[in-house]
Amino acid sequence: MGADERSHAYATALFEVARAEGNLEQVEAELYQVARAIESSDELRSKLTDQALPVELRQGIVEDLLEGRTQPVTKALVSFVVGAGRARDLPTIIDRLVRRAAEERDQVVAEVRSAIPLDDDQRQRLQEALSKRTGQNVSIKVTVDPSILGGIVANIGDNVIDGSVRRRLEQLRESL
């Protein structure tokens, strides 16, 4: 079994468990935030993928981080993947799970990066705008990314809509 097939199998298993628990959307959103946190933190990623550390210690790190901040099932799923020694594949597994959940709802996933947290009204308007723009029912997954300085970057599949200040500065640099 290749790494891609293995990630797909883990994603399917996690999806089925989350759906069985009955709170798929919230677990999906929490897992998405965990994946982005692992991607953005080199220290966290190196700790969770360090084979020299005992599995119990790595799972303890996950439980300490997520205790009281996520649903118990979210914490259990992440701990399971880390315990299986697949922490390095965790962002890929979670992304597959998110897409699988969106497909179940007949939606496409829009990965949105914003310099500031979006309130519910902004999320709602953004989801409607992106759905209108793409002609599809869009499910947005928002992460806070101060590196874009301001504005929003939305990735829908291979389509990128970049309205960030960082992008404006890059355009200005290219024009100079």
Next chain:
Amino acid sequence: MRARVLMAGLALAVAGLVVAAAPAPAQESHGGASRTGAAPEGGGQKEISHESEECIHKLEAGGEPDDCQEAPSPIVPAADELIWGTLSFFALLFVMWKFAYPGIKKGMEARTQRIRDNLDEAEKTKAEAETILSDYQRQLADAKSESARIIEEARQTAEQMRRDLMARAEAEVNDLRQRTRQEIEAAQQRAVADLRAQVSELAIGAAEVVVQKNLDRESNKVLVDRFIEQVGASA
């Protein structure tokens, strides 16, 4: 063979001369002895010749001893010498004619033939020498013309090489000059581009710092709302 015949003829001639010359003095000495020896040995005047008696009379008459004898002729030899000399001459002539002359004639003919052959050989050698000389002269002339042609070709080749080298050197100099000019221009353009990039980086860095300091939450919220409106409007 011819030399031996000549030697034999010469020996016969010498022998003939010796034989022909010997009897006269012997006869003369014999006669003389009879005339001079008769007086002392005889002791008397019983055989005094007529000439002696005439001489005695002349001396007694007061004459000189030279009046008693007649001096021999310095030109005409005595008769016996003339006879023996003639006989010896003809005998020698016969012997020479019979034995020496054929060998001498043969030797002369051989010598004549040899000289003729040598002359012919010399003529032939001369002709060959003239032929060789003419060949040499022709070859020398050919060699001179060939050397002149080679020298001319070498001169032309050297001239062509000189022109080629000059043209190549000139082309290389032009190429080098062109490349140098292009490199200078490229270096200038790179320097300008680097300077422009550095200025851009500085400007963008400064703008980023300014944006980070001045872009507060409210301004960010405005940017988000504007993005949402633009996305919705562009559908």
